[in-house]
Amino acid sequence: MPDHDPEELDSFATILAQLLPGAWTREFRQHTAHDDQHFLTSDVWDMNQVAEALASHTLKHDVILTRNDGLRLFLMDHPRHDEEFLVASMAPANTHAEAFRGVREPDGIAIPADPEQATEAITTGLLPRYESALAQVQDNAARITRSSAKPDTLVLTWTETGDLSTTTEEPDVAEILARNGFVHEPDGTAYTLSGDDTAEQARSVRTAGAQLTALGVSLALRHAPQRAPLGTVPVAAPHAPTRTVRSR
The missing domain is CATH 3.30.1410 (Gtp Cyclohydrolase I Feedback Regulatory Protein; Chain: K)
Structure with missing residues (x-):
């Protein structure tokens, strides 16, 4: 894996956040050898080249881009090409696992180091698939919530x-x-x-x-439970008279 400069990724992400449609913020993260890479990337919504890169290379730094509506993108160095980066969708957090059933992962893509070309690739090649998959998951999650809330x-x-x-x-x-x-x-x-x-x-x-x-x-x-007719009162059963026994 090439030894990328972390500042290069951060600078690239800063420009990307300004060019992408919508309002975006960025979070640049640096990791040590002791960080749990699986935990840090567990929300990356990819079963293709980004997942393969994470499984086969140690992650030293990355960037999380977040749109004002909560949509998130994961950005990392390309492990084999200095002139490219990898970007992937991130699954919505705190969502029932069943909501993802039947929804295809909006796999990530490789993007050029040129911010304008990268923006075009993300806007046309990743965001539409991401937003479509996200809508399906949100619809499934709402259905699960309604089903669990309503009486049987x-x-x-x-x-x-x-x-x-x-x-x-x-x-x-x-x-x-x-x-x-x-x-x-x-x-x-x-x-x-x-x-x-x-x-x-x-x-x-x-x-x-x-x-x-x-x-x-x-x-x-x-x-409906039966009610006694108006004006009537239940009559108690008669009791046998009590007999007193005297001792001699």
Whole structure:
């Protein structure tokens, strides 16, 4: 690996941060032999030449470029070519691992040491793939969060008039209910499905159930607890008279 001057990488990154579209900041990092290289580069989102370079060469310094919306780029010396650098996307931190399933890595690229040419290569060859992959991961993460937050079962309760009532604070669940005839009550969380037409009511429940199942939510029906008629009081069972036994 060529013995690169760390100031060269830092100066190059400074110009790159000014030329790239958007507002960017840079963090120049120097590493010692005792630093954990795997930990330092664990967010590098690459399974190609950047990953190979990190696996086969000791990293002495690098730069993290961060855009004002949080998007990050990893910049390092090219281990085989003095006139080039390597740049790669960095995966979003604190994201559920499952969110990356099925998303292809936006592998990094080699860029020339000329900042203007490098900016063009990053803007047209890396950022579009990076932003597309990032959007997929963020969408997956949001879906995982919604799935874990919403209840597994939505309970529909029969009322005394034959209507069905339920409550939810989940927007996507509420949308399905409203789309299938449930009327939103003024309290903000209650939804009622009229029982005036039982056949229509049954169709609405079946359709809503199928759509909710796709969200991972099942339906359960239950009857409201029976209440004693107004003006009545439960009567306690009569007790046998107590007999006193006297001793002689």
